[in-house]
Amino acid sequence: MRLAAEGLSWGVRARTILHDVSLSCAPGTVTGLLGPNGSGKTSLLHAMAGLRRPAAGTVLLGSDDVHRLPARVRARRIAVLEQHASTGLPLTARQVVELGRIPHRGRWPAARDEGATEVAEAMRQCGVTHLADRDWQTLSGGERQRVQLARALTQQPAALMLDEPTNHLDLSHQIDLLATVRALGRTTLAALHDLDLAAAFCDQLVVLRAGRVVAAGPPDQVLTAELVDRVYGVEATVGRHDHSGRLHVVWHDARAR
Amino acid sequence: MLQPASAPARTRRGTGLLVGGTLVVALAVSLVVAVGIGSVHVPAGDVVDVVLRRLGVPVDGVGVVDDKIVWQLRMPRVLGAAATGAGLALAGAVLQSLTRNDLADPYLLGISGGATVGAVSVIVLGVSVGGLVGGAALGTAAFLGALVALALVLTLATGRTGDLPPARTVLAGVAIGQICAAYTSFAVMMSGDHDAARRVLSWTMGSLAGLRWHSATVLLVVALVALVGIVACAADLDAFAFGDASAASLGVSIRRTRWVLLVGTALLTACLVAYTGAIGFVGLVVPHVVRLVCGPLHRRLLPLSALAGAVLMIWADTAARSLVEGQEIPIGVVTAVLGAPLFAYLLRRESRSR
Numbered sequence: 001m002r003l004a005a006e007g008l009s010w011g012v013r014a015r016t017i018l019h020d021v022s023l024s025c026a027p028g029t030v031t032g033l034l035g036p037n038g039s040g041k042t043s044l045l046h047a048m049a050g051l052r053r054p055a056a057g058t059v060l061l062g063s064d065d066v067h068r069l070p071a072r073v074r075a076r077r078i079a080v081l082e083q084h085a086s087t088g089l090p091l092t093a094r095q096v097v098e099l100g101r102i103p104h105r106g107r108w109p110a111a112r113d114e115g116a117t118e119v120a121e122a123m124r125q126c127g128v129t130h131l132a133d134r135d136w137q138t139l140s141g142g143e144r145q146r147v148q149l150a151r152a153l154t155q156q157p158a159a160l161m162l163d164e165p166t167n168h169l170d171l172s173h174q175i176d177l178l179a180t181v182r183a184l185g186r187t188t189l190a191a192l193h194d195l196d197l198a199a200a201f202c203d204q205l206v207v208l209r210a211g212r213v214v215a216a217g218p219p220d221q222v223l224t225a226e227l228v229d230r231v232y233g234v235e236a237t238v239g240r241h242d243h244s245g246r247l248h249v250v251w252h253d254a255r256a257r
Numbered sequence: 258m259l260q261p262a263s264a265p266a267r268t269r270r271g272t273g274l275l276v277g278g279t280l281v282v283a284l285a286v287s288l289v290v291a292v293g294i295g296s297v298h299v300p301a302g303d304v305v306d307v308v309l310r311r312l313g314v315p316v317d318g319v320g321v322v323d324d325k326i327v328w329q330l331r332m333p334r335v336l337g338a339a340a341t342g343a344g345l346a347l348a349g350a351v352l353q354s355l356t357r358n359d360l361a362d363p364y365l366l367g368i369s370g371g372a373t374v375g376a377v378s379v380i381v382l383g384v385s386v387g388g389l390v391g392g393a394a395l396g397t398a399a400f401l402g403a404l405v406a407l408a409l410v411l412t413l414a415t416g417r418t419g420d421l422p423p424a425r426t427v428l429a430g431v432a433i434g435q436i437c438a439a440y441t442s443f444a445v446m447m448s449g450d451h452d453a454a455r456r457v458l459s460w461t462m463g464s465l466a467g468l469r470w471h472s473a474t475v476l477l478v479v480a481l482v483a484l485v486g487i488v489a490c491a492a493d494l495d496a497f498a499f500g501d502a503s504a505a506s507l508g509v510s511i512r513r514t515r516w517v518l519l520v521g522t523a524l525l526t527a528c529l530v531a532y533t534g535a536i537g538f539v540g541l542v543v544p545h546v547v548r549l550v551c552g553p554l555h556r557r558l559l560p561l562s563a564l565a566g567a568v569l570m571i572w573a574d575t576a577a578r579s580l581v582e583g584q585e586i587p588i589g590v591v592t593a594v595l596g597a598p599l600f601a602y603l604l605r606r607e608s609r610s611r
Contacts, residue, residue, distance in 0.1 A: 046502070051502065051505050051506060070508075071505075071508040071509065073508075074508060075506060075507050075508030076508070078506075079506065080502070080503075080506040082500075082502055082503060085499050085503065086499065086500075087498045087500075089498050089553040090553060091498060091552075091553065095552075096498075096499075099495060099496065099498060099499075099503075099507060100507070102492050102493075102495065102507045102508065102509070103507055103508040105492055107489050107492070155507070
């Protein structure tokens with residue numbers, strides 16, 4: 001389903017954090033949300049996930065206004081992967097994944113195990129089946145992100161919102177996770193920091209600076225030396241790797257903005 | 258939350274059923290055996306006969322004295338104890354989860370402080386409540402005091418947006434509790450009446466001695482309504498496992514869930530306190546013990562806490578009324594003596610696993 005924001009503004013008290021943001025994610029594509037710390041990526045993700053009501057503007061998923069959907073219905077269509085998922089509870093990985101069934105369950109516990117097939121399928125897709133009975137507290141960072149991704153999938157959403165999903169992961173786990181997300185084929189909006197990975201795994205990049213969209217489009221059009229300089233204040237060269245043909249950013253010098 | 262030392266959270270589906278079944282049997286046995294215990298011992302078989310006859314089953318050879326002791330005197334008290342224990346354990350489990358605070362207990366929102374202010378006003382100052390006298394006046398005043406304290410705590414804790422952030426709610430409860438404690442001490446000191454001071458002390462330790470059929474019925478109804486209402490929120494409480502944002506993204510209304518459950522458990526506790534006084538430790542310790550055995554998911558935690566709380570309270574009250582002949586030990590003393598060492602053990606265990 002297409003996910004689109006139109007003229008989104010949001011702020012805390014007098015401080016405006018998002019200014020008139022519009023963007024559109026085509027069905028089944030992965031959109032990378034780039035921008036420096038504090039540029040409003042998380043706020044935009046939360047506003048588009050329906051968790052924060054914007055001061056102005058609308059978010060559409062298909063033809064539905066996300067902020068007008070009942071919370072449970074919304075949770076069956078949009079799933080969110082938080083930046084730092086943490087809990088003090090001794091839950092197993094499977095129990096964490098099963099949390100994703102909450103928006104689908106009735107109020108009263110049913111005798112038979114509802115959604116067991118969805119849970120198993122999501123765990124298989126995210127490669128965490130073997131972790132099912134492990135305690136969440138004993139999982140590595142990469143395993144936790146995969147378990148959370150399986151939880152998000154268990155919600156059977158049309159759209160996935162990922163807030164820096166590769167944070168704290170080593171290179172191979174970053175690549176694994178993003179490859180998994182791509183293979184899921186859901187409309188995805190992911191806040192990312194690594195420009196090379198964003199270029200490699202996204203169909204579209206949207207760049208935020210101080211709460212405004214400053215560039216949007218296919219990676220090879222958006223990711224230029226001029227943009228890196230303008231948005232991050234870093235002098236860089238953007239080139240293509242000889243073998244893989246992938247875009248990569250090499251920085252030279254950080255200068256004062 | 259407290260965790261098992263080696264933290265094997267691998268709670269199989271069967272564990273909950275096994276523990277649940279065991280507790281149901283334990284509750285049934287406790288009801289029958291505890292009713293038989295007292296200055297006059299009544300064998301379990303006779304207790305069953307009395308109850309069956311009262312329920313309309315024709316049974317021969319039930320004595321009038323046995324009927325009076327079992328049905329009129331002890332049964333309401335034991336049933337009331339079960340309801341009180343179940344209610345306190347439920348309230349504690351919910352508040353610990355909602356505030357993410359291991360030390361949360363049912364009296365968190367100023368309930369015990371407010372209730373004590375009400376009770377002290379009747380005992381020491383002789384304030385009358387709508388023409389009621391004795392226990393009824395005391396209970397009503399305690400209930401009203403609890404409600405006033407709850408309203409103050411909620412007013413203090415509510416943010417601009419109508420939200421109830423856990424940390425601020427806990428602190429508001431502490432602040433109101435302190436004010437209530439100050440009033441209580443002041444009123445008792447100034448009255449200089451030793452008998453009143455003793456009555457206040459015994460009220461704050463709690464007692465089930467005053468329970469009769471009508472009060473026990475109220476307690477049972479309150480506990481059952483609370484059980485059904487709170488178990489209906491089990492999935493919502495589970496959704497809070499990874500914090501507020503995660504709960505919201507799972508379709509749970511954070512603000513509404515907090516308000517409904519905080520106010521609901523506070524009203525439940527206020528009802529219990531009005532009849533029994535503030536009985537400590539049950540609401541604090543029982544949910545922790547159940548979590549250690551059956552894991553933190555609420556569809557198991559809530560019903561099992563209620564059952565375990567009921568069984569524990571029956572035996573605490575039985576000990577309170579029968580350990581010292583001719584005298585009641587305040588039940589708060591019994592639950593503290595049972596609860597504190599258990600709690601200390603759990604804390605030690607948790608500190609070793611870190």
